[in-house]
Amino acid sequence: MGARRRRLPRLRRLPAEDRSEDPDRPRRADQLTPGRAPVVVVTGASDGIGAAAARRLHRGGAQVVVVGRSMEKTAAVAAELPGSVALTADFARLDDVRRLAADLRDRFRSIDVLAGNAGASFARRAVTVDGYEQTFQVDHLAPYLLTRLLEEPLRAARGRVVTTSSFVHWAGQVRRGHLAGLADPRGPYVATRAYARAKWCNVLFTAELARRWAPGVTATCFDPGAVATGFGRAAGGATGLVFRTPLVAVLRTPAQGADTLVWLATADDGWRNGRLHANRSPTLTLPSARDAVRARELWELSARLVGLPG
Numbered sequence: 203m204g205a206r207r208r209r210l211p212r213l214r215r216l217p218a219e220d221r222s223e224d225p226d227r228p229r230r231a232d233q234l235t236p237g238r239a240p241v242v243v244v245t246g247a248s249d250g251i252g253a254a255a256a257r258r259l260h261r262g263g264a265q266v267v268v269v270g271r272s273m274e275k276t277a278a279v280a281a282e283l284p285g286s287v288a289l290t291a292d293f294a295r296l297d298d299v300r301r302l303a304a305d306l307r308d309r310f311r312s313i314d315v316l317a318g319n320a321g322a323s324f325a326r327r328a329v330t331v332d333g334y335e336q337t338f339q340v341d342h343l344a345p346y347l348l349t350r351l352l353e354e355p356l357r358a359a360r361g362r363v364v365t366t367s368s369f370v371h372w373a374g375q376v377r378r379g380h381l382a383g384l385a386d387p388r389g390p391y392v393a394t395r396a397y398a399r400a401k402w403c404n405v406l407f408t409a410e411l412a413r414r415w416a417p418g419v420t421a422t423c424f425d426p427g428a429v430a431t432g433f434g435r436a437a438g439g440a441t442g443l444v445f446r447t448p449l450v451a452v453l454r455t456p457a458q459g460a461d462t463l464v465w466l467a468t469a470d471d472g473w474r475n476g477r478l479h480a481n482r483s484p485t486l487t488l489p490s491a492r493d494a495v496r497a498r499e500l501w502e503l504s505a506r507l508v509g510l511p512g
Contacts, residue, residue: 239263239264239265239285240263240265240314240315240359241264241265241310241313241314241315241359242256242259242264242265242266242313242315242317242467243267243269243313243316243317243352244256244259244266244268244269244317244319245269245270245291245316245317245318245320245345245348246269246270246319246320246321246366247266247268247270247276247279247317247319248268248270248276248278249275249279249456250429250459251366251426251429251456251459251460251463252270252317252460253456254457254459254460255317255319255460255463255467256268256279256283257279257282257283259315259464259467259468260283262464262468264315265285265287266283266286266287267287267289267309267310268280268286268287268289269290269291269302269320270288270320271290271291271292271293273288273290276288276289276290287309289302289305289306293320293339294331294339295330295331295332296330296339296343296344296347296508299344299348299351300347300351302348303351303352306352306355307351307354310355311355311358312356312358312359313355313356313358313361314359314361314362315361315467316348316352316356316361316363317364317366317463317467318348318363318365318366319365319366319463320340320344320345321341321400322336322337322340322341323337323393323396323397324336324337324393324396325393326391326393327387327391327396329387334385334387334507335384335386335387335396337393337396337397337399337400338399338400338403341400341401341403341404342384342400342404342407342504343385343504343508345365345404346407346508347504347510350505350508353415353419356415356418356419357415357418357419361419361420362419362420362421362422362466362467363408363419363420363421363422364422364424364463365404365407365408365421365422366404366423366426366463367401367405367424367425367478368398368404368425368426369425369427369480370394370397370398371401371404371405371478371487371488372398372487373394373398374395374399374401374402374488375402375488375490376399376496378493378495378499379499381496381499381500381503382503384400384403385503385507402488402491403500405423405487405488405491405492406491406493406496407423407497407500407501407504408422408476408477408478409421409491410494410498410500410501412475412476413476413494413497416475420475421475422466422473422474422476422477422479423477423478424462424463424466424479424480425462425478425479425485426454426460426462426463427453427454427458427459427480428453428454429453429454429456429458429459430453430454430455462479462480462481462482466479469482478491
């Protein structure tokens with residue numbers, strides 16, 4: 203059974219008709235809901251889905267923290283949103299994530315929503331400065347670390363963690379007892395396989411986070427669908443090839459891809475704690491992504507890799 207949660211305080215519900223209007227159109231500061239604005243942190247917000255979500259959430263009355271890797275692009279998005287904050291971090295460097303978390307804790311006693319949207323797919327194997335396979339670190343390990351380090355402000359707000367996953371997690375299964383290989387910088391590398399495994403980790407992490415942090419904090423993840431973004435064009439393997447063909451014309455816009463993220467961050471109910479969602483509804487996952495043993499194993503492995511207690 204999923205938890206039934208009230209809406210975030212003073213954050214207006216986004217009506218269904220919001221999908222048909224221009225969701226990227228900025229509003230004036232005097233149109234924001236008066237009173238304390240809920241604090242919403244959006245990673246990967248310098249472009250694409252993250253930027254579209256930041257704009258929508260700002261329009262709903264949130265104080266948005268725009269987090270991105272590029273200082274210039276992140277600042278440009280934040281400049282559109284009066285009262286927002288721009289912070290930069292490279293998720294391929296865990297020390298950057300630790301610095302980001304410390305900055306957020308210094309600025310905010312409570313965080314209402316952490317939207318973990320940062321991610322990447324790399325055409326060739328790369329090893330981070332921390333010694334881990336880059337796709338696994340950027341898409342799972344760094345978001346795991348950031349979430350763990352923000353536990354106190356998230357609990358203070360009875361907050362929500364919303365993570366961007368993908369339907370490609372269906373190709374990412376790893377056997378029990380073999381998850382340590384996810385971070386291994388050696389061996390054969392297939393870009394689409396590495397990305398699928400990282401998205402599979404997102405689903406497992408969401409389930410375990412919901413279990414461990416209940417009832418104070420809820421966790422959901424979502425599949426945005428195939429979205430025409432710079433991320434897709436830069437992706438490795440077959441995924442990147444599709445995004446560089448005329449097929450891109452039939453893909454979703456970033457605003458459409460962000461719709462379920464915004465819904466999970468603001469809706470009264472309809473979503474399910476610990477579950478994957480698509481098109482504003484819970485959706486099916488690979489059975490292994492619902493495996494409590496693997497979820498616990500991934501949590502404990504991730505904790506060891508980033509130097510935190512399990």
